[in-house]
Amino acid sequence: MTIAAVARPGTALRRLLTPLSYVAIVLVWEAAVRAFEVPAWLLPAPSAIAGAASDWLPELATNTLVTLRETVFGFLVALAASLPLAILIAFSEPARRLLYPILLGLQSIPKVALAPLITLWLGFSEWPKIVIVVLVCFFPILVNVVAGFESVPKTMLDLMHSLKASETMIFRRLRIPAAMPHFFTGCKVAITFAVIGAVIGEFVAAQSGLGYLILMSTSQSQTPLAFAAIALLTIMSIVLFYGIELLERRIVRWSH
Amino acid sequence: MSVAALAPAFAMAAEEPAAAAFRKPVSAPAIEVAGVTKVFGEGKPGAVHALGPIDLSIAPGSFVSVVGPSGCGKSTLLRLAAGLDRPSAGRMNRYGEPLDGPSRQTGIVFQEHVLFPWATVLQNVMLPADVLGLPKAEATARAHHLLELTGLKDFAHHSPQMLSGGMKQRAAFCRALLADPQLLLLDEPFGALDALTREELSLELSRIWQELGRTALLITHDIEEAILLGDRVLIMSPRPGRIRADIAVDLPRPRNVGTAALPRFQEIKQAIRELIFNPGRPE
Numbered sequence: 001m002t003i004a005a006v007a008r009p010g011t012a013l014r015r016l017l018t019p020l021s022y023v024a025i026v027l028v029w030e031a032a033v034r035a036f037e038v039p040a041w042l043l044p045a046p047s048a049i050a051g052a053a054s055d056w057l058p059e060l061a062t063n064t065l066v067t068l069r070e071t072v073f074g075f076l077v078a079l080a081a082s083l084p085l086a087i088l089i090a091f092s093e094p095a096r097r098l099l100y101p102i103l104l105g106l107q108s109i110p111k112v113a114l115a116p117l118i119t120l121w122l123g124f125s126e127w128p129k130i131v132i133v134v135l136v137c138f139f140p141i142l143v144n145v146v147a148g149f150e151s152v153p154k155t156m157l158d159l160m161h162s163l164k165a166s167e168t169m170i171f172r173r174l175r176i177p178a179a180m181p182h183f184f185t186g187c188k189v190a191i192t193f194a195v196i197g198a199v200i201g202e203f204v205a206a207q208s209g210l211g212y213l214i215l216m217s218t219s220q221s222q223t224p225l226a227f228a229a230i231a232l233l234t235i236m237s238i239v240l241f242y243g244i245e246l247l248e249r250r251i252v253r254w255s256h
Numbered sequence: 257m258s259v260a261a262l263a264p265a266f267a268m269a270a271e272e273p274a275a276a277a278f279r280k281p282v283s284a285p286a287i288e289v290a291g292v293t294k295v296f297g298e299g300k301p302g303a304v305h306a307l308g309p310i311d312l313s314i315a316p317g318s319f320v321s322v323v324g325p326s327g328c329g330k331s332t333l334l335r336l337a338a339g340l341d342r343p344s345a346g347r348m349n350r351y352g353e354p355l356d357g358p359s360r361q362t363g364i365v366f367q368e369h370v371l372f373p374w375a376t377v378l379q380n381v382m383l384p385a386d387v388l389g390l391p392k393a394e395a396t397a398r399a400h401h402l403l404e405l406t407g408l409k410d411f412a413h414h415s416p417q418m419l420s421g422g423m424k425q426r427a428a429f430c431r432a433l434l435a436d437p438q439l440l441l442l443d444e445p446f447g448a449l450d451a452l453t454r455e456e457l458s459l460e461l462s463r464i465w466q467e468l469g470r471t472a473l474l475i476t477h478d479i480e481e482a483i484l485l486g487d488r489v490l491i492m493s494p495r496p497g498r499i500r501a502d503i504a505v506d507l508p509r510p511r512n513v514g515t516a517a518l519p520r521f522q523e524i525k526q527a528i529r530e531l532i533f534n535p536g537r538p539e
Contacts, residue, residue: 155370162338162358163387173386177374254373254415 044224049231052224059213064232066209070126070198071240074133075191082138086145090175091167107139111197115204129201129209136197137190144186148179181255184248191244195237210236284352286439286471287314287337292346293496294332305496307332309346312490312499316351316438319465319472321486323479323528329497330475334443337473338364351438360388363432365445369424371416377427378403378412384435395434402430405464422453429461433468440465440472446481458484462511479528483521484511491531501531 026046032038033045040048053060085103088095115132122128152174160170202211210229217225293308307329314320324330335341336348339358348355350362363384371380378399385395403409406426408419416424425445432440445461446454458481465472465485476482482489483505491501507520515521 153370155366155368156372158335158340158366159364159370159383160387161340162362162364163384164358164360165387169387173383174372177372180374252374254417 041221041223044227048224049227052222053228053231056225056228060210060228060232063208063210063213063229064236066126067195067198067202067211067233068236070129070201070209071133071191071194071236074130074197075137075194077130078134078137078141078190078194079187081134082142083145086142086149089142090146090149091171103139103142106135111136112200115200119201119205124205124207128204129198129206132201133194133197136193140189140193141183141186144182144189145179148182149175151182152178180252181248184244184252187244188241188248191240192237195233195240199233284316285313285349286316286318286351287312287355287473288347288349288352289313289336290347292336292343292348294329294336294341295344298344307336307495307497308343310497310499314471314473316471317469318487319474319485320488320490321474321476321482322490322492323476323482323532324492324497325494325532326477328492328494330492331443333492333497334441334473334475337439338362338441359439360384360435361438362441363435363437363439364441365425365428365432365443367444367447369416369421369428369448371424371427371431373416375416376413377408377416377419380416380427381430381434383431388435390435398436399430399434402433403427406430406460420453421449422457425449425457426460429464433464438470440470442472442474442476444476445474447477454478454481459512461485462509466510479525479532480516483507483524483528484515489524489528491528501528503528503531 030045030047033043033048038045044052085099089099090096111132114135115128118131119128122131156174156178157170160174165173198209199211199214202209203215206212210233213229214226217223217229289310289312291309291311293310294306295303296306297303310333322330322333332341336343337350337355339350339355339362350359371377372383375383378396381399381402382395384390385392385399400409400412403412406429408423408426408430411419411423411427416427419427425448428445442461446457449457462485472485474482474485479489486505489503489505490499491503492498493500503524505524507515507518507524
């Protein structure tokens with residue numbers, strides 16, 4: 001008998017605990033809706049949601065793709081814009097003084113409040129949604145990367161200075177790797193915001209996307225379809241989050 | 257573990273023209289300090305007079321230990337010697353040249369290991385070679401030599417997190433020695449280690465230092481460690497740190513486990529304790 005053999009059933013049970021709890025919630029939900037005869041337009045049972053999902057599969061698929069595109073594209077644009085700015089802010093005092101208050105002000109505006117205006121300016125295409133996604137993603141990435149560049153312990157800087165390392169050398173060898181965990185934290189926050197941003201944009205004015213689908217289906221009392229769309233949004237959010245997490249585990253091996 | 261195995265690598269490094277030129281003024285002290293003071297926040301209301309005035313001369317090839325109570329500015333003294341800080345007043349020379357910044361002829365070991373967690377042990381040891389642009393093949397060979405010397409051969413490709421505290425500090429020593437510095441600055445390098453590891457590592461350092469014949473300045477709060485390693489022990493007063501006494505350690509080398517049991521060792525230790533704890537009494 002080895003210790004591993006004794007420990008195995010315990011870890012297997014622990015692994016099953018999360019999926020089991022999900023199954024339990026779905027079962028309780030289904031039972032409650034049936035027992036109390038809740039109408040489907042108010043709260044559909046999981047089976048009814050699954051039925052709606054299979055009936056509307058092509059519509060759900062195309063609209064998922066639209067929202068996914070807006071989310072990912074907006075996120076990537078925010079990434080491309082925030083990284084150079086983070087470097088500028090971290091290394092230039094005038095840039096920090098000039099840019100940080102502006103960015104902070106921009107961040108303080110609730111993006112939901114801006115959504116109708118952005119739609120007014122950019123029309124009904126996917127662009128206003130992408131711009132909203134960029135706006136909500138930009139700041140978490142920027143702030144975390146700046147904090148990451150500055151998270152370098154003083155002793156490590158002393159070590160580099162004692163070797164007469166140049167600032168570019170310190171940046172490459174020390175600040176970039178030190179900032180990586182922070183960068184990924186920012187990305188994970190941003191990608192969750194990104195999905196919300198895209199849906200807000202679609203709520204304001206859209207002809208496609210899961211947000212649009214939720215709005216349309218609830219107004220027509222097609223509540224099971226709305227629930228199916230919400231489930232897809234949740235799955236999208238989780239998949240994107242864990243995609244970044246996976247990338248982080250591959251790159252930032254040292255902090256796990 | 258043979259120290260002699262490292263000798264050819266060092267001889268090879270010594271023939272580099274830059275290093276040869278650096279060694280020309282043989283008679284010049286490795287470190288010369290004259291009237292040096294350090295005030296933090298100079299001219300401001302909360303200014304702290306941390307150090308000095310201090311006069312000090314460290315002969316090339318000698319091992320000088322500095323002991324003193326915490327906050328006496330001994331680490332400040334080391335940072336000045338490393339060129340990481342500038343003195344507020346006074347003059348400092350390194351091998352006869354004005355000390356106006358860090359030098360590649362100086363290797364530092366800090367109290368914390370300061371190993372980069374994202375790099376392997378070998379990559380960490382190779383850091384000076386990368387930063388200073390030393391020839392890669394030679395530096396790699398030397399890094400492997402040093403890792404073998406310190407018993408880390410099998411951990412070259414491990415992450416530093418997988419090493420014990422003592423092993424991390426050994427790796428930090430390897431890194432400090434990689435560029436074959438003339439001067440080793442040691443800022444409480446064993447301060448974060450347990451007593452057994454500390455003693456083991458100090459004896460190892462003593463052996464390596466004697467083999468390499470480099471100059472070393474050790475900052476410590478451990479009197480026994482200071483004596484065990486040093487040719488001289490400087491005792492510093494509380495802030496502002498001044499050198500209160502300069503004790504010659506006339507113990508035979510090589511120092512070993514038995515050294516601390518010698519009556520002479522105990523005499524020196526008692527003399528230093530008197531100087532630290534009863535400063536008012538005449539010597």
